[in-house]
Amino acid sequence: MKARKRISVSGIVQGVGFRPHVYRLAYRYGLSGHVRNTVAGVTIEVQGPDDTLGRFLRSLESEAPPLARIASLSVEEVACLPGTDFTIHRSEAGEHADTLIAPDIATCADCLRELLDPADRRYGYPFINCTNCGPRFTILKRIPYDRPNTSMAAFGMCAQCQAEYDDPFSRRFHAQPNACWNCGPQLAFLDAEGNAVGGDPLAQTIDFLKAGWIVAIKGLGGFHLCVDATQSAAVEELRRCKRRFEKPLAVMVPDVAQADSLCVVSEADRALLESPQRPIVLMRARSCSGLPESIAPRSPDLGIFLPYTPIQHLLFARGSFAALVMTSANLCEEPICIENDEAIDRLRGIADYFLSHDREILLRCDDSVVRNFQGRTTMLRRSRGFVPVPVTIERGLPGVLAVGGELKSAVCMTKGEHAFVGQHIGDLESLAAYQFFQESIAHLENILEWKPSLIAHDLHPGYLSTQWATQQQDVRTIPVQHHHAHIASCMAENQLAGRVIGVALDGTGYGTDGQVWGGEILIADFRGFERAAHLNYVPMPGGAQAIREPWRMAVAYLDHAGGNCLEEGLPFLGSIPAGHLEMVRRMAVQRIRSPLTSSCGRLFDAVAALIGLRTEVSFEAQAAIELEACCQDRMEDGEYCFFVQEGECRAIGTASLFEQILADLKHGVSQATISRRFHRGLLSTLADVIHRISLSTGIQDVCLSGGCFLNTHLTVGLDRLLRTEGLKVYTQSQVPCGDGGLSLGQAAIAGHLGDVSWR
Amino acid sequence: MGHGGGGRLSADLFRNVFLPAFGNSILGRADDQAFLEIGGARLAFTTDSFVVKPLFFRGGDIGSLAVHGTVNDLAVGGATPLFLSAAFILEEGFPLECLRRIVSSMREAAQRASVQIVTGDTKVVEKGSCDGMFINTAGIGIVDTHLHLSADQARPGDVVLLSGPIGDHGIAILAEREGLSFEADIVSDTAPLHSLVADLLATGATIRCMRDPTRGGVASSCNEIAQTSGVGIQLEEKAIPLREEVRGACELLGLDPLYIANEGKLLAICAPEDAERLLAAMQRHPQGAGASRIGSITSANSGLLTMRTALGATRIVDMLANDPLPRIC
Ligand SMILES: [Fe+3]
Ligand SMILES: [Mg+2]
Ligand SMILES: [Zn+2]
Ligand SMILES: [Zn+2]
Structure with missing residues (x-):
C-alpha cells in the first residue's frame, strides 16, 4: 500500500543539518516528497510504501543530527501526489518566527580528525566547522540563520566550499560558517598596540606562551586571556594585570586524561567535559596536581574545560601544553571583550600579545560553568553552549521580558511555552555590563522577532535593571520580590504549578518590609507568596x-x-x-x-x-x-x-x-x-x-x-x-540557583500576574 | 523620608508634584535658583529650609549653614548675593541661649558673605512638633544679563572642575549626631562661595554651569547635569580630592564619598580650552586651594554619570536610591 504522510517537527531543527538529514533518509528509503521550514519548525511530506514510511519515521528520530532537539513530532495522513523525486524547499522570509536557534557548539570529532589530518584540505585550518559543530549564536545578526545574516557574510565561499554547501550528502550542506584556507577567516598575531607581528600566528602564540607572556586569544564568544598554567610567574602576572587577586582561574587541558591528573574526574564529570557545550567543570582538585597554588588559592575545587574551537585544539596539538589558563579577557569583573579594537583598547596593560582573527563576534558569550555532585548537575554560570536553548514553561502566558537582578545578571524573554534565558552578563554596576545588558535584550528581541509588552524586574529600587525597566515607555512593569523570583525559577524549570514551600537562601535581596532578606522560607505559587x-x-x-x-x-x-x-x-x-x-x-x-x-x-x-x-x-x-x-x-x-x-x-x-x-x-x-x-x-x-x-x-x-x-x-x-x-x-539544573536564574522566575511570575485572561 | 534626601526621590517629587502644580518656564529650569528680569535688571532668587540635626557641629551650626546655603545657591548661578530673609520655626521651650548663639553665628556669616538679612519671621510650635528649630532663608542677588549658567549647558568635551576635598560636611554632621569619634577630627566645610565665584567669573572663562554639591553630593549634582544637558559625565576616581580621614570614615560607615553632602565646595563645568585657566584661578583662591580637574563631558552614555575607578574599571554612579541598602549579594 502506498501512502503519503505529513510530518511536523518542532524544536531546534534549523541550522543543525535537519533538512539534509531528512533528504538523506528519503533518498535511502526511496521516498518522494519534500521538506521545508515553517513557522513552527520543519514540515516533511513523504510518500511511499507503508512499511518504508514507518522505517523512515523511526530513523527520523533515532538518527537525528547531534545538535537537533526535537520538541514535538506529529504525523497526519494526506492524499498521495504524483512525482518521484524528493526536494528541499529553501526558507522563505517570515517562516522562521518560532524556530529555535542553536547555541555555539564545540568542534565535532569529524572536523577534529580533518583538522589534524595532513592529507585533508583543511589540515590546520583554525575555522573548520560543519553542520554538527561551530559557531551559531555568537555570529548571528538576525534570523533566519542563513549566511548573509551572520558575520560570515563578509566571506564569499570558494568553489569547493560552495559545492559542499550545496550537496545534501555533505556534512557541510548548508553549514553557514563553512570556510577553508582559500576563502575563510584568517588568524593574525598582534602586539599589545595591535600591530601585526610576522610569522605563523599559531607558532608565535605558542612560543610567546611558552616564554611566559600573556596572550589574548579570540574565541567563540569573546577573547580569553591565556598563560601557560604551569608557570607560576606568568599566572601571578596575569592576576596582577587583570586585578583579580584570589578568585580561582579556569584551566583548559588537552583531554580527560590530563584533567584526571589535576582533579578527581567522575563519570558524570567526564560526560560534562566532553559534551558539545564544553562548559568549565568544577571538580575537586588533587593535592598533587603540580599546578601553581596561585591558580586557585585556598580553593578545594578547580575549574577545568577541554578545547572547543579549532584554534584551541591546534594550540594543544602543536604546543603540547599540559594546561593553559583561559580566563575571560576583561579588567576586574567587566564583560568579556569581543571586538578586535575594543580588546586592544580595554586590555591595554594586561595582554602582551593578541591571537586575533577577522571573523567578527556579534554577541558576547562567556564560558559556562557547571558542577556535578552526586549525580546532580548545577549550573553556576549559563552562557556559551546553553544559550539560546529555551527552558520549557507553561503554555498560554503572555510574553514577558524579565531583567533579572544586579549581580551575575542575565535577562529572560518568554514567547509561548519557551523561556529564553540570555547569556551571563555580569555585575550591572559596571558601565560595560550595563551596555551589554541592553545589547542582550535587543539581541533577544531581534532573534526572536518579539517585543513583549510586560517587563518584570526586581523589587529593589536601586538595581540598575529596575531603573532601566521603569524608564521604558508603553509597557507594563511588574515588580517581583527577589526570593519569590528564586523560588518561581525553581518551580518553572521543574514545571510545578501549585503551591510549594520555597526555601530561598542567598546573600541579599530586597524584602517587602524594606529590609535585606536572604534566609527565607516562603509558601509560594506563581501569583504570590507568604513569608513562613x-x-x-x-x-x-x-x-x-x-x-x-x-x-x-x-x-x-x-x-x-x-x-x-x-x-x-x-x-x-x-x-x-x-x-x-x-x-x-x-x-x-x-x-x-x-x-x-x-x-x-x-x-x-x-x-x-x-x-x-x-x-x-x-x-x-x-x-x-x-x-x-x-x-x-x-x-x-x-x-x-x-x-x-x-x-x-x-x-x-x-x-x-x-x-x-x-x-x-x-x-x-x-x-x-x-x-x-x-x-x-x-x-x-x-x-x-x-x-x-x-x-x-x-x-x-x-x-x-x-x-x-x-x-x-x-x-x-x-x-x-x-x-x-x-x-x-x-532543585535547579537548567539555570543557576543564584541570581543568574532570577530572570526566569521573574518572567514566570509576571506571566501569571499579567495574564488578563486569568481571574 | 527619602524624598528630602536630594537624590532621585526628591527629583521625582519635583517632577511629579510641584512642577505640574506650579509649572512655569522659570520653575521648569529646575536649577538651584530662579532668574527674574525686572525693569532691565536681572535678579537671582532662591530659598532653602534648614532642618539639620544636630544644631551645632564641628565647623558650624544651623545658623551659618542657613546663610551659606542660600548665598551659595545664588552664587553658583553667577549672581552677587545681596539680601536674605530668615524665618525661624522654634519648638516651644527652645533655650534662648542657643537661639542667641545661632543668631550671632548668622550675623557673622552674613557679614562674611557681604549680604544683609533684611526681613524675617518667627513661629513657635508645640513641643514635639518640631525638633528644636528649623530655619528657612530666601535670598536675592543680582546677575550679569549676559551670563547664562545652567544645568542644560554642558556639552561634550567640556571639563569638570571641583574646588576641593569632598565629604567633610556630611561626615562631620553624622559624627556629631551619632556621637562617633574618628581618629582625626573631621570639620564641616560650610562656607560662602561668593568670592570664589566672583574670582572665576572675573577670568572671563567660558563657564557652562556651576553647582554646590550639597545633599546627594557630587554624584547627585553630576547626575542632574548629565540628565538635563543630555550628555554623559565621566569622572576619574584618582582625581577626586578626598581627605584621608574622610576616606577612612566613609569606609568604616560603608558610605560612598561621592554621595556625601558638602557645604562649601564648588563644581564647575567649563569649555575645555579654558579649563587650565579656570583651575588656576580656583587654586589661587584660598577656598579652592585643593581644586582639581575631576572629569569630562562625553557624548556617549547620555544621561549617565560614570567613574573610572582606581583599578581602571568604569562603573555607573547613579542617582542615590534608598541607601544604605546594599545592591551587592
Ligand atoms: Fe539572590
Ligand atoms: Mg539649596
Ligand atoms: Zn564539525
Ligand atoms: Zn573555501
Missing part, C-alpha cells in the same frame, strides 16, 4: 561594607547573641584596628548605617570570620565557600541548636548558635568540627521548620533556590532530610 519563616534579623554594620568585611557580621551576630566581642578578646579580631572594632560595634548597637538582614549568606560569613577563616573577602561568597570547604570532619555527629520562635512567621534564632560556637572556640575545637556542627545544625533546623510548615499547610513540594545552594552540603543534606520526611524536593 526567616532567619532572625541582625544589623548589617555599614551595609554593603559588611559584605566585603565578614568580620562585621561576626560582630553583629555576637552582639545580637548578647556577647561583647571586645571583652572576649577573640582571636579573629586580632587584625582589626581597635578603633574600627569599637566603631562597628556601635554602628550595630545604635543601628547607624546598619540595615537589618535575615541573610543566610551573611550568617555563613559571620561563622567563617568568627572561627578565623577570613575577615575580608575579595569576591562574592568567598568566606562561605571556605567555610563549606573546611566542613570535612566526617566522624563528627554533634550539631548546634537554633532556637525557633513560633508564630505566624517563624523566626529562626541564631543567639544560641553563637553561644555554642564561642564555647567551642574556648575549648579549642577545630574549624572543621565547628563548620560541620554548624552545617548539621542549620540543616536539621531548616528541615524541622519545613516539616512543620508542611504539616500545617499540607504542601508536600519543596523548592530549594538561592545562591547558598551552591553549597553542596546544604543542598544534598537538606534534600536527604526532607525526603526522609516524605517530602518532594526540587
